Amino acid sequence: xxxxxxxxxxxxxxxxxxxxxxxxxxxxxxxxxxxxxxxxxxxxxxxxxxxxxxxxxxxxxxxxxxxxxxxxxxxxxxxxxxxxxxxxxxxxxxxxxxxxxxxxxxxxxxxxxxxxxxxxxxxxxxxxxxxxxxxxxxxxxxxxxxxxxxxxxxxxxxxxxxxxxxxxxxxxxxxxxxxxxxxxxxxxxxxxxxxxxxxxxxxxxxxxxxxxxxxxxxxxxxxxxxxxxxxxxxxxxxxxxxxxxxxxxxxxxxxxxxxxxxxxxxxxxxxxxxxxxxxxxxxxxxxxxxx
Amino acid sequence: xxxxxxxxxxxxxxxxxxxxxxxxxxxxxxxxxxxxxxxxxxxxxxxxxxxxxxxxxxxxxxxxxxxxxxxxxxxxxxxxxxxxxxxxxxxxxxxxxxxxxxxxxxxxxxxxxxxxxxxxxxxxxxxxxxxxxxxxxxxxxxxxxxxxxxxxxxxxxxxxxxxxxxxxxxxxxxxxxxxxxxxxxxxxxxxxxxxxxxxxxxxxxxxxxxxxxxxxxxxxxxxxxxxxxxxxxxxxxxxxxxxxxxxxxxxxxxxxxxxxxxxxxxxxxxxxxxxxxxxxxxxxxxxxxxx
Numbered sequence: 001x002x003x004x005x006x007x008x009x010x011x012x013x014x015x016x017x018x019x020x021x022x023x024x025x026x027x028x029x030x031x032x033x034x035x036x037x038x039x040x041x042x043x044x045x046x047x048x049x050x051x052x053x054x055x056x057x058x059x060x061x062x063x064x065x066x067x068x069x070x071x072x073x074x075x076x077x078x079x080x081x082x083x084x085x086x087x088x089x090x091x092x093x094x095x096x097x098x099x100x101x102x103x104x105x106x107x108x109x110x111x112x113x114x115x116x117x118x119x120x121x122x123x124x125x126x127x128x129x130x131x132x133x134x135x136x137x138x139x140x141x142x143x144x145x146x147x148x149x150x151x152x153x154x155x156x157x158x159x160x161x162x163x164x165x166x167x168x169x170x171x172x173x174x175x176x177x178x179x180x181x182x183x184x185x186x187x188x189x190x191x192x193x194x195x196x197x198x199x200x201x202x203x204x205x206x207x208x209x210x211x212x213x214x215x216x217x218x219x220x221x222x223x224x225x226x227x228x229x230x231x232x233x234x235x236x237x238x239x240x241x242x243x244x245x246x247x248x249x250x251x252x253x254x255x256x257x258x259x260x261x262x263x264x265x266x267x268x269x270x271x272x273x274x275x276x277x278x279x280x281x282x283x284x285x286x287x288x289x290x291x
Numbered sequence: 292x293x294x295x296x297x298x299x300x301x302x303x304x305x306x307x308x309x310x311x312x313x314x315x316x317x318x319x320x321x322x323x324x325x326x327x328x329x330x331x332x333x334x335x336x337x338x339x340x341x342x343x344x345x346x347x348x349x350x351x352x353x354x355x356x357x358x359x360x361x362x363x364x365x366x367x368x369x370x371x372x373x374x375x376x377x378x379x380x381x382x383x384x385x386x387x388x389x390x391x392x393x394x395x396x397x398x399x400x401x402x403x404x405x406x407x408x409x410x411x412x413x414x415x416x417x418x419x420x421x422x423x424x425x426x427x428x429x430x431x432x433x434x435x436x437x438x439x440x441x442x443x444x445x446x447x448x449x450x451x452x453x454x455x456x457x458x459x460x461x462x463x464x465x466x467x468x469x470x471x472x473x474x475x476x477x478x479x480x481x482x483x484x485x486x487x488x489x490x491x492x493x494x495x496x497x498x499x500x501x502x503x504x505x506x507x508x509x510x511x512x513x514x515x516x517x518x519x520x521x522x523x524x525x526x527x528x529x530x531x532x533x534x535x536x537x538x539x540x541x542x543x544x545x546x547x548x549x550x551x552x553x554x555x556x557x558x559x560x561x562x563x564x565x566x567x568x569x570x571x572x573x574x575x576x577x578x579x580x581x582x
Contacts, residue, residue, distance in 0.1 A: 200512070226518075230512070
């Protein structure tokens with residue numbers, strides 16, 4: 001049992017939606033231990049893990065709490081760049097996409113918590129990288145701050161298949177799939193032979209049943225594609241290696257991270273709602289306390 | 292250039308449909324060489340490869356012709372068990388499905404040219420195997436002659452998801468996909484964590500665009516599935532090993548093969564049409580000559 005005082009609090013929507021009726025809303029947070037009955041944690045320790053939407057949390061299940069070494073990396077980054085989203089990008093890109101130098105990589109929801117890291121890891125691997133996002137501001141971010149080779153606003157494209165053909169005249173080797181639906185159908189038509197599609201954890205919870213349906217799966221055969229779903233939790237043995245490598249990229253200035261921080265617990269509901277309208281830019285976090 | 296006298300002739304529909312307007316209908320056949328300008332082939336040699344729907348064929352492109360050693364294996368089996376369908380089953384099962392002893396395997400179109408071999412290879416690998424087919428006769432074949440653990444007629448099932456749950460109460464590890472559509476959607480809901488779906492070459496040409504769409508791809512994520520399309524032509528380096536292994540299985544009585552042979556070139560159009568109504572049982576071949 002650990003009592004934590006949250007520094008920062010992530011509006012971790014997928015989980016919250018499921019839990020909202022059952023118990024106080026949970027989210028992934030970074031917090032300071034105030035008191036502890038678990039010998040692995042002492043007052044003053046900084047931890048990340050599932051905390052409540054509250055100023056103080058009583059954590060019964062301490063086995064999933066992770067201790068954080070405070071250094072030059074902003075604490076909130078342990079919810080994004082060095083947290084679950086970063087690790088999702090890391091595991092998905094390196095373990096599922098089988099990337100090679102020169103591969104043509106497409107990332108949807110590319111300015112999001114996961115997508116922005118996938119794109120940067122792909123650039124560091126020597127790939128050509130294009131991302132899609134839903135606002136002009138996000139597209140500018142992708143091109144000017146996140147180092148993508150190119151980016152486009154999918155809402156401005158009447159013909160997604162044609163748009164992808166413009167950005168990938170020779171086809172796509174790797175698609176990091178965050179959205180499903182008509183984008184996936186358009187991508188299938190633009191994949192290259194022996195391409196890989198990594199299907200990221202986000203989609204499942206936002207759109208449980210795809211009403212429109214996916215129509216172009218025949219491309220899996222004609223182009224001999226591999227489409228693979230994954231969850232970061234299957235790769236936890238790689239977490240220490242991930243923190244070391246991505247932490248080093250950050251310290252060397254090779255990777256940046258964009259987060260959208262709202263202030264105060266009272267801002268959490270609006271931050272949560274903003275995720276569904278695409279209002280946030282980058283990883284959405286809520287600062288509960290500055291202590 | 293080789294002039295062949297066909298012994299047997301396969302109604303290889305997918306190709307024929309594409310070529311019918313362009314030139315004389317082609318199909319995969321076994322034939323005897325009558326005369327040859329290619330030093331690799333001599334009169335009397337038995338070969339398999341693309342031949343015409345005709346009694347004598349002039350083969351200009353001889354590089355894809357394969358010489359057959361005549362032995363105790365029926366010549367027509369080089370169009371099925373030891374031909375492209377058998378090799379499709381072999382490459383798909385061993386190279387794409389990552390089979391393990393005890394895996395639960397589901398095969399659709401299971402009595403077809405490819406499916407019947409997949410099921411038997413899976414049994415030889417120590418798997419639990421269930422197949423689906425479209426007539427009572429085919430279901431009986433699967434259970435009584437082809438050694439499947441169980442089989443069902445998909446046309447008699449109102450609820451495919453429920454049917455699969457009956458045959459796979461613990462879920463499916465491997466799905467060998469031959470049909471697409473609502474069967475694929477039902478399978479996705481019944482897959483086990485870390486399951487594999489091998490998407491076989493047949494689907495692409497029968498249903499280029501899936502009108503209804505596939506709705507349950509979220510299962511790729513929640514169950515961390517791998518769905519992979521393949522063509523046997525990517526694995527040709529394994530062909531000699533395939534002929535040796537599957538030939539040995541046949542000689543040892545460990546594998547059987549069911550074909551549906553119609554007599555005479557004039558029977559070819561009806562045999563072709565029968566494939567689309569599910570009339571044929573097993574691999575459809577047309578015997579052009581008994582010489």
